[in-house]
Amino acid sequence: GVSSGGSGGGKGGDEQDLTAQEVAMEFTEEEREDIRSMSRSPQLYSQMVNSIAPTTFGHQEVKRGILLMLLGGVHKTTSEGIRLRGDINVCIVGDPSTAKSQFLKYVHSFLPNRAVYTSGKASSAAGLTAAVQRDADTGEFCIEAGALMLADNGICCIDEFDKMDPTDQVAIHE
Numbered sequence: 297g298v299s300s301g302g303s304g305g306g307k308g309g310d311e312q313d314l315t316a317q318e319v320a321m322e323f324t325e326e327e328r329e330d331i332r333s334m335s336r337s338p339q340l341y342s343q344m345v346n347s348i349a350p351t352t353f354g355h356q357e358v359k360r361g362i363l364l365m366l367l368g369g370v371h372k373t374t375s376e377g378i379r380l381r382g383d384i385n386v387c388i389v390g391d392p393s394t395a396k397s398q399f400l401k402y403v404h405s406f407l408p409n410r411a412v413y414t415s416g417k418a419s420s421a422a423g424l425t426a427a428v429q430r431d432a433d434t435g436e437f438c439i440e441a442g443a444l445m446l447a448d449n450g451i452c453c454i455d456e457f458d459k460m461d462p463t464d465q466v467a468i469h470e
Contacts, residue, residue, distance in 0.1 A: 412444075424442045
């Protein structure tokens with residue numbers, strides 16, 4: 297499955313949130329005109345859906361879900377002051393050889409600085425959150441972030457989630 301930890305600025309969260317005006321100024325005039333032109337297209341949504349994993353035929357519903365996840369949802373604050381994340385999580389389930397892994401690999405290749413790809417076959421809940429490693433130089437033990445931590449405010453693509461031990465699957469949801 298593919299999980300989005302937010303539509304924010306990539307791994308690590310070091311980047312400041314930019315205003316729409318600041319982002320627009322980073323584009324060239326030609327790029328801004330291309331965006332304006334695309335915005336006038338009545339088929340923009342279909343074109344964007346078809347641009348997701350273009351080498352994979354069909355699976356339009358899966359592509360729609362991935363596109364919406366990539367774009368992110370709207371963060372909200374209730375009247376009581378409770379903050380609700382607007383993240384969209386996607387779980388792709390299907391028969392063998394139905395391009396599930398290809399979609400995960402596409403998302404990772406499309407956003408290499410924002411997405412982390414891992415396989416559930418060789419992962420445990422502990423390994424996905426953090427791992428204890430021995431430093432090669434000093435011989436001391438240290439804690440290294442796992443895939444879920446590295447994907448904070450990004451996307452964690454976990455392939456073969458069903459191959460994980462059920463207790464590890466439950467631990468990820470906690």
